[in-house]
Structures are given as C-alpha cells and as structure tokens.
Amino acid sequence: MSRSLNIAVIPGDGIGQEVVAQGLKVLSAALPQDVKLETTEYDLGAQRWHRTGETLPDAELEALKGHDAILLGAIGDPSVPSGVLERGLLLKLRFAFDHYGNLRPSKLFPNTATPLAGSPEIDFVVVREGTEGPYTGNGGSLRTGTPAEVATEVSLNTAYGVERVVRDAYERADSRPRKKLTLVHKNNVLVYAGHLWKNVFDAVGKEYPEVTTDYLHVDAATIFFVTQPERFDVIVTDNLFGDILTDLAAAVTGGIGLAASGNINPTGAFPSMFEPVHGSAPDIAGTGKADPTATILSVALLLRHLGFDAEAVRIEEAVSADLAGRDGAFRTTEEIGDALAVRVAG
Amino acid sequence: MSRSLNIAVIPGDGIGQEVVAQGLKVLSAALPQDVKLETTEYDLGAQRWHRTGETLPDAELEALKGHDAILLGAIGDPSVPSGVLERGLLLKLRFAFDHYGNLRPSKLFPNTATPLAGSPEIDFVVVREGTEGPYTGNGGSLRTGTPAEVATEVSLNTAYGVERVVRDAYERADSRPRKKLTLVHKNNVLVYAGHLWKNVFDAVGKEYPEVTTDYLHVDAATIFFVTQPERFDVIVTDNLFGDILTDLAAAVTGGIGLAASGNINPTGAFPSMFEPVHGSAPDIAGTGKADPTATILSVALLLRHLGFDAEAVRIEEAVSADLAGRDGAFRTTEEIGDALAVRVAG
Ligand SMILES: CC(C)[C@H](C(=O)O)[C@@H](O)C(=O)O
Ligand SMILES: CC(C)[C@H](C(=O)O)[C@@H](O)C(=O)O
Numbered sequence: 001m002s003r004s005l006n007i008a009v010i011p012g013d014g015i016g017q018e019v020v021a022q023g024l025k026v027l028s029a030a031l032p033q034d035v036k037l038e039t040t041e042y043d044l045g046a047q048r049w050h051r052t053g054e055t056l057p058d059a060e061l062e063a064l065k066g067h068d069a070i071l072l073g074a075i076g077d078p079s080v081p082s083g084v085l086e087r088g089l090l091l092k093l094r095f096a097f098d099h100y101g102n103l104r105p106s107k108l109f110p111n112t113a114t115p116l117a118g119s120p121e122i123d124f125v126v127v128r129e130g131t132e133g134p135y136t137g138n139g140g141s142l143r144t145g146t147p148a149e150v151a152t153e154v155s156l157n158t159a160y161g162v163e164r165v166v167r168d169a170y171e172r173a174d175s176r177p178r179k180k181l182t183l184v185h186k187n188n189v190l191v192y193a194g195h196l197w198k199n200v201f202d203a204v205g206k207e208y209p210e211v212t213t214d215y216l217h218v219d220a221a222t223i224f225f226v227t228q229p230e231r232f233d234v235i236v237t238d239n240l241f242g243d244i245l246t247d248l249a250a251a252v253t254g255g256i257g258l259a260a261s262g263n264i265n266p267t268g269a270f271p272s273m274f275e276p277v278h279g280s281a282p283d284i285a286g287t288g289k290a291d292p293t294a295t296i297l298s299v300a301l302l303l304r305h306l307g308f309d310a311e312a313v314r315i316e317e318a319v320s321a322d323l324a325g326r327d328g329a330f331r332t333t334e335e336i337g338d339a340l341a342v343r344v345a346g
Numbered sequence: 347m348s349r350s351l352n353i354a355v356i357p358g359d360g361i362g363q364e365v366v367a368q369g370l371k372v373l374s375a376a377l378p379q380d381v382k383l384e385t386t387e388y389d390l391g392a393q394r395w396h397r398t399g400e401t402l403p404d405a406e407l408e409a410l411k412g413h414d415a416i417l418l419g420a421i422g423d424p425s426v427p428s429g430v431l432e433r434g435l436l437l438k439l440r441f442a443f444d445h446y447g448n449l450r451p452s453k454l455f456p457n458t459a460t461p462l463a464g465s466p467e468i469d470f471v472v473v474r475e476g477t478e479g480p481y482t483g484n485g486g487s488l489r490t491g492t493p494a495e496v497a498t499e500v501s502l503n504t505a506y507g508v509e510r511v512v513r514d515a516y517e518r519a520d521s522r523p524r525k526k527l528t529l530v531h532k533n534n535v536l537v538y539a540g541h542l543w544k545n546v547f548d549a550v551g552k553e554y555p556e557v558t559t560d561y562l563h564v565d566a567a568t569i570f571f572v573t574q575p576e577r578f579d580v581i582v583t584d585n586l587f588g589d590i591l592t593d594l595a596a597a598v599t600g601g602i603g604l605a606a607s608g609n610i611n612p613t614g615a616f617p618s619m620f621e622p623v624h625g626s627a628p629d630i631a632g633t634g635k636a637d638p639t640a641t642i643l644s645v646a647l648l649l650r651h652l653g654f655d656a657e658a659v660r661i662e663e664a665v666s667a668d669l670a671g672r673d674g675a676f677r678t679t680e681e682i683g684d685a686l687a688v689r690v691a692g
Contacts, residue, residue, distance in 0.1 A: 151542040188428045
C-alpha cells in the first residue's frame with residue numbers, strides 16, 4: 001500500500017522561488033520511501049497581480065483546500081501598493097483556512113551568529129493568534145486625505161478565538177520538558193482585550209496543573225528577549241504582538257534567514273500553511289544569496305504537523321549539523337539545499 | 347531680578363520616592379544661582395488609592411496645571427489591579443495635559459553594558475505619539491466573562507493628532523547633525539491608520555527638504571534595533587508601537603536604569619511631565635539599589651524643555667563621565683545622586 005502527500009506550493013515573489021525549490025528538495029529527501037510526494041504549484045503574488053489584478057481568486061482558494069498542506073516562499077514586491085498582497089493573499093489565506101495558531105519556534109543553533117553578547121541559550125516557541133486582534137481589517141477612514149481625517153483600526157477579540165489558541169499553547173507547553181507558558185499582552189492599557197486574554201489564560205490553566213505560567217506586558221517582554229531570552233519556553237500572544245515579537249525573536253536567534261513558521265489549523269478542517277518568516281527580499285533575488293534554511297525548517301514543521309515526527313527531527317538535526325559546520329564561506333541557495341538534502345537522505 | 351522654577355513632584359510608588367529625591371538634588375545643583383527652585387509634592391499613586399480610592403482628583407489635576415513642569419518617579423504596585431493607576435493617573439495626565447510628544451532618547455553611553463555584541467554606536471530619539479492610537483480607552487466588552495465574550499480595542503488616529511507629532515519629529519530631526527527621520531508603523535496590515543500616518547509623514551516632509559526619510563514596519567524595526575541600531579537618528583511612531591520600541595531601545599542601550607522620557611506638550615499650553623521609563627520596582631524599593639540616573643536624565647530633558655540648554659548639557663555630560671568611571675562596584679541610589687550633583691555643580 002502506498003501513501004501520498006499532496007502539497008500545494010506557492011513560491012511567490014523574489015527569493016520565494018529559490019528557497020521553495022530547496023525546501024521541496026529536502027522534503028523529498030526526508031519522506032519515507034513509500035510516501036509519494038505530489039505537488040501543485042500556484043502562481044500567486046506580485047506578478048500575477050500585475051498581469052491580472054487578482055490576488056487570490058475563489059477558484060484557487062477552493063483548489064487549495066484539497067491539499068494536505070501548503071508551502072509558501074514569500075510574497076511581496078515594492079511595485080505593489082502596501083497592503084494589497086498582504087491583505088488580499090497572505091491574510092486572506094490565514095482567515096479563510098482559520099489558521100488560528102501561528103507557530104514560530106526560536107532556537108539559537110550552534111555556531112550561529114546572534115547580535116546578543118554571550119550567546120545565551122534560546123529555545124522557545126511563540127504561539128501567535130492568527131485570526132483576530134487588529135488583523136481583521138476592521139477599521140476605516142473618514143474625510144480621508146483632509147486635515148480633518150479620522151482613521152480607526154479595531155482589534156477584535158473573542159473568548160472563542162482566544163480560548164482555542166491558548167489551549168493549543170498549553171498543550172505545547174505541557175509536552176515540552178520545561179512546561180512553562182508566558183502570556184504576553186498589554187492589559188494595563190488595552191484593558192478590555194487584556195482582561196479577556198488574562199481571564200481565559202487563567203481559566204484554561206486550571207486544566208494544566210503541571211504548566212507553570214507567567215504574564216508579561218509586551219513592552220517588558222521585548223526587554224527580556226534581549227537580556228534574558230533563556231527565560232522563555234512557550235509564549236502565547238495576540239496577532240499583532242506576536243508579529244512584532246517573532247521578528248525580534250528571529251533577530252536574536254541569528255536572523256530571519258533561519259526563522260520558520262506554520263500557520264496552523266489545529267483541527268485539520270483546512271490545510272495548514274508553512275512559510276519562512278522572512279520576506280521576498282527583491283534586492284537579492286536571483287543572486288543565489290538567499291539562505292533556504294528558514295524554508296527548510298518550515299518543511300520540518302509541515303512534516304511534524306502531518307505526523308511525520310521522525311522526518312521532522314531528521315531535518316532539524318541536519319540543519320543543526322550544517323550550521324555547526326559553517327565556516328563563513330559563501331554557499332549558494334542551491335548548495336545549502338543540496339547539503340541539507342544529502343544529510344537528510346543519508 | 348530673580349527667576350523661579352515651579353516644579354510639581356509626584357514621587358509615586360516603590361523606588362519612585364528614592365530616585366526623585368536624587369533627581370531634585372541634581373536639579374538644584376544644575377540651576378543657575380539666580381533661579382529659585384520651588385517644588386510642590388503631590389501624594390498620588392498606590393498608597394493614596396488604597397487610602398482614599400482616588401487616582402487623580404480634579405482639584406489636583408487643576409493644581410498641577412499651575413506648574414512649569416512635572417517630575418514623576420514611578421507609579422504602580424502589584425496590590426493595585428492592573429490598569430487602575432495606569433489609566434486613572436498616568437494616562438489621565440497625558441491626555442488632560444495633551445502630552446502629544448512622548449520623547450524618549452536612546453544613547454549608548456561609554457562603558458555601559460549593552461546586551462548587544464560589539465557595542466554599536468547608538469544615539470537616537472523616539473518621538474512617540476502620546477494622546478491617540480489604542481491608548482484612548484476606546485473599546486469594550488460584551489458578554490464579559492462568558493464563552494461568548496467579544497472584546498474590542500479601537501485605535502483612533504486623526505490627521506490633527508498625527509500631523510502635530512510628525513511635525514515635532516521633523517523639527518527635532520532637522521536640528522540634529524544626521525537629519526534623518528524614520529516613520530515606524532504597520533501600514534501593510536493596519537491600512538487605514540497606516541495610510542493616514544504615511545500620507546501625513548510624506549506631506550509634512552515636503553517642508554523639511556534637508557531631512558532624509560525612511561519607513562519601516564514595526565516588526566522589521568525591532569530587527570534593526572538589535573542588528574543595526576546605529577541606522578536610527580529620529581524615529582516617529584504611534585502610541586503603542588512607541589511603547590514597545592522604547593522599552594526595547596532602553597534594553598539595548600544598557601537597560602531601563604538609564605532611560606529617560608518626557609511627556610511633552612510642545613505648545614506650552616500645559617506643563618510637560620518628565621519621568622524615567624522604568625517602573626516602581628517594588629522588589630528593590632528601600633534597598634538603595636535603584637539607579638537614579640534615568641530620573642536625572644529626565645531632569646535634563648525637563649531643563650532643556652524649559653530653555654535651560656546649557657544646564658541640560660551639564661547633566662548629560664556628568665552622567666556620561668560618571669558612567670565612564672563606573673567600575674562595577676556597588677553604589678547606593680544616594681551615592682550616585684551625590685556624585686552626579688557634585689559633578690554638575692563643579
Ligand atoms: C506580511 C505581513 C502581513 C505578515 C504579518 O504581519 O503577519 C508578516 O509580517 C508575518 O509576520 O507573517
Ligand atoms: C505604564 C504604562 C501605562 C505606560 C505606557 O504604556 O505608556 C508605560 O509602559 C510607559 O511606556 O510609559
């Protein structure tokens with residue numbers, strides 16, 4: 001009996017194409033022999049928008065639903081007005097597929113340059129809410145472009161939405177050795193949303209007596225990210241705070257060239273989507289300078305999400321070994337991908 | 347003819363009392379002989395709230411208006427529910443006195459420990475909007491405490507409010523040697539507020555042809571804060587992003603023991619308020635461990651705001667010299683205050 005894995009691939013813009021090619025190479029190398037990999041490429045992103053004005057047509061959204069998971073490279077180009085592809089494609093996918101758990105692990109690998117002095121031990125994961133907060137597009141502008149303009153942005157938070165992501169974070173914390181969960185919010189100022197988050201966090205916590213909990217305001221959390229990152233194990237936070245904190249986390253763990261992420265629908269009702277945290281970096285597109293490691297680590301998250309735990313670990317160990325062996329000599333995107341594929345297959 | 351300076355002092359909670367005493371000592375030492383310093387202490391903060399249930403009564407708000415400036419230590423205690431003193435006192439003051447320019451300089455002084463490797467050159471100032479954004483208390487909660495709860499927070503942004511703080515930031519950038527201004531927002535997601543900020547930023551920029559401008563998303567900005575902080579000169583941003591970025595800025599420039607801030611009403615219609623960025627640190631209150639330097643640097647901002655430029659520079663130079671001479675030996679709050687007062691007077 002043979003199994004098959006049916007992956008939708010959205011290479012996207014800039015370096016997206018290049019890093020996704022390496023991600024797929026490593027995915028092939030990692031899969032057990034009896035699993036057949038089927039991929040379908042979707043042409044979405046800046047070029048498509050320029051050509052047709054479309055960001056994510058309904059037919060393609062529908063087709064994407066049929067896959068086991070989605071692998072995305074990067075979306076975005078300076079030639080497209082800010083917000084068009086973000087809201088029309090990236091966020092549309094997260095909302096349509098109810099990706100409420102945005103998973104972003106941060107680990108300082110051996111031999112990796114961190115901007116922090118003393119190379120602290122960093123190994124935490126941020127579980128960012130993905131479908132609420134100020135990301136819902138709920139806002140507006142009155143008297144736009146005049147000196148009397150008023151613009152609003154509404155952060156929407158529901159007990160339904162907060163509870164499920166908080167529960168997911170407790171589950172993850174409970175399954176890790178340190179069993180520690182930190183809620184990050186700003187409940188001294190954003191009192192309505194803050195109290196909802198804190199109350200739900202405390203209530204769900206009663207079901208996880210072994211998990212130690214902690215609360216930090218988002219401003220204070222940024223301080224600990226640079227002075228004491230080793231204090232974190234699992235962090236759960238809202239959509240916007242999670243966006244900010246995970247870029248900072250990527251920076252302190254050696255840069256966004258290594259930061260992976262998964263937009264997860266934990267119920268399995270819709271395919272989850274995996275992508276590097278970095279953007280399309282049009283300035284280095286086509287030069288072979290892009291590091292595909294973040295995409296390859298995203299492939300590991302994809303495999304783990306689909307139940308291929310051993311294969312995910314093999315990729316992570318290969319990355320760890322590859323990074324440990326780096327000596328600063330330049331390697332192209334493809335060379336790094338090849339080296340990792342060899343390690344994973346071997 | 348003699349002049350007098352009429353300062354309202356709110357020592358507040360925890361270490362607030364201790365650091366403010368040193369701030370006033372250095373203020374006295376810095377002032378020209380012919381300026382008489384008059385101070386009035388206001389008993390506000392956690393103890394007052396426990397005693398009377400009041401945070402900032404109208405009579406005291408009215409009385410505060412009569413001063414040239416306000417010096418605040420720190421407000422907050424774990425015994426008070428989160429949000430009560432923040433919204434009832436700190437934010438109430440910012441809104442009542444229209445402190446729309448929240449000024450937070452970040453400078454890496456010589457011989458100061460930064461968590462960043464390689465001690466980069468850091469010397470920038472964040473101009474944070476202080477009266478709008480998600481800080482207006484505009485939100486609510488429906489079916490509170492039930493599984494059907496919905497909580498909102500509304501970020502309010504007006505062309506009026508954005509224009510005046512952006513203009514203030516251009517003025518400051520224009521008067522600094524590097525003349526560089528960076529707008530930080532998240533206009534690819536918060537499109538309504540983001541476009542308002544960006545449009546105003548570009549429009550006002552036309553009046554400052556010598557200022558080089560730049561735009562960064564807030565998530566990307568946190569990366570540069572740790573990888574390339576030397577790229578920043580003046581940053582202008584909204585209330586919440588400014589809150590987050592300035593704590594991070596404080597951390598990378600040696601900690602919140604050194605971070606000063608001014609809540610400025612640039613028109614002079616109301617007194618401006620100066621305070622260290624750090625909180626009341628109840629865990630070290632009374633131990634003499636609090637570093638009063640952030641308060642003393644806030645006094646320098648106060649003096650500059652009131653036109654005492656030379657005196658402000660003297661304090662900053664004294665701090666610089668004091669930090670350069672630190673050898674890691676413990677000095678009490680008072681010893682540091684004394685040492686700085688001597689340098690400033692000398
Ligand atoms: C591109 C943008 C919409 C996105 C976000 O803000 O979520 C990105 O910054 C991310 O973190 O995935
Ligand atoms: C205490 C709190 C209300 C305040 C803020 O969020 O502005 C503080 O964090 C600050 O930065 O001054």
